[in-house]
Amino acid sequence: MDIPFVKLHGLKNSYIFVDLFQFQLEEESLAPLAIAVADRNTGIGSDGLILIHPSDTCDVGMRIFNLDGSEAMNCGNGLRCVAKYAYENNIVESDTFTIQTKAGQVEAQVHGTRAHVQEVTVDMGAPVLQRELIPMQGAPAQQVVAEDFQAGEEQLLVTAVSMGNPHAVFFVDNIDDAPLYTQGPVITNDPRFPDGVNVEFIEMLSNREMHFRVWERGSGVTQACGTGACAAVVAAILNGKAPYGEEVTVHLSGGDLFIRWEKDGSVWMRGAAEKTVSGTFHWERGA
Numbered sequence: 001m002d003i004p005f006v007k008l009h010g011l012k013n014s015y016i017f018v019d020l021f022q023f024q025l026e027e028e029s030l031a032p033l034a035i036a037v038a039d040r041n042t043g044i045g046s047d048g049l050i051l052i053h054p055s056d057t058c059d060v061g062m063r064i065f066n067l068d069g070s071e072a073m074n075c076g077n078g079l080r081c082v083a084k085y086a087y088e089n090n091i092v093e094s095d096t097f098t099i100q101t102k103a104g105q106v107e108a109q110v111h112g113t114r115a116h117v118q119e120v121t122v123d124m125g126a127p128v129l130q131r132e133l134i135p136m137q138g139a140p141a142q143q144v145v146a147e148d149f150q151a152g153e154e155q156l157l158v159t160a161v162s163m164g165n166p167h168a169v170f171f172v173d174n175i176d177d178a179p180l181y182t183q184g185p186v187i188t189n190d191p192r193f194p195d196g197v198n199v200e201f202i203e204m205l206s207n208r209e210m211h212f213r214v215w216e217r218g219s220g221v222t223q224a225c226g227t228g229a230c231a232a233v234v235a236a237i238l239n240g241k242a243p244y245g246e247e248v249t250v251h252l253s254g255g256d257l258f259i260r261w262e263k264d265g266s267v268w269m270r271g272a273a274e275k276t277v278s279g280t281f282h283w284e285r286g287a
């Protein structure tokens with residue numbers, strides 16, 4: 001099968017995009033295709049697969065699969081890339097439009113020209129904070145803010161936030177000392193998170209700036225995580241480390257995102273999206 005694709009990334013968090021307005025894929029092929037395209041040796045190399053598809057409820061739809069083939073409900077960097085692709089390829093008319101995700105709909109505004117979108121702002125909607133909806137084991141209606149969390153030898157404090165997908169946020173004094181590679185793979189599969197969890201370590205530089213590292217559910221360490229950056233700013237505000245309603249600069253490995261959380265309202269994410277490669281992926285399923 002020869003599959004047309006475009007590779008785009010949000011701050012080096014890259015995905016292989018297949019445009020289902022132009023090409024059809026069978027549902028059962030999606031998870032194995034995500035694994036195949038993400039492989040840097042036998043595939044194209046990415047953090048996963050994203051489908052751009054027609055939607056009955058929004059101007060365009062997005063589905064996202066991690067590099068292990070698991071499907072996620074949302075993807076912040078992916079949303080900015082979908083918005084860029086949809087506008088540059090005339091899938092949408094206006095520079096502001098809605099995108100359907102498995103977590104619900106979001107509104108995106110592209111910045112740039114029809115020929116080249118440089119940056120995208122996304123209204124990510126309100127975070128979900130009730131423990132049972134993260135989901136995280138424990139008293140259902142409670143929020144999880146700076147709660148004791150033993151991980152191996154590490155005694156940590158966790159703040160849990162869902163942006164449609166689950167995030168466990170930990171504040172550290174020095175980002176370079178964060179137990180990303182030792183505790184990331186353990187916490188992501190911790191049974192206290194029945195659906196697994198994305199794991200973020202944060203060092204606050206001021207009340208408007210932070211360092212950020214992530215171990216993503218289903219993809220491991222990535223260069224950036226848009227929903228994770230949103231969750232990190234929400235967690236900082238819940239812990240009194242950042243203000244409501246003001247843009248916080250999040251320094252991820254792959255670059256900066258600008259995030260604000262309006263009190264009792266939406267989380268807004270602004271950042272770049274770039275296209276790198278397009279072509280045809282020759283795939284013999286099961287080969």
Ligand SMILES: N[C@H](CCC[C@H](N)C(=O)O)C(=O)O
Nearest residue numbers: 072075076077165225226227
């Ligand atoms: N690994 C995530 C999906 C990708 C999210 C991330 N790449 C982003 O930009 O938000 C999960 O399983 O929930």
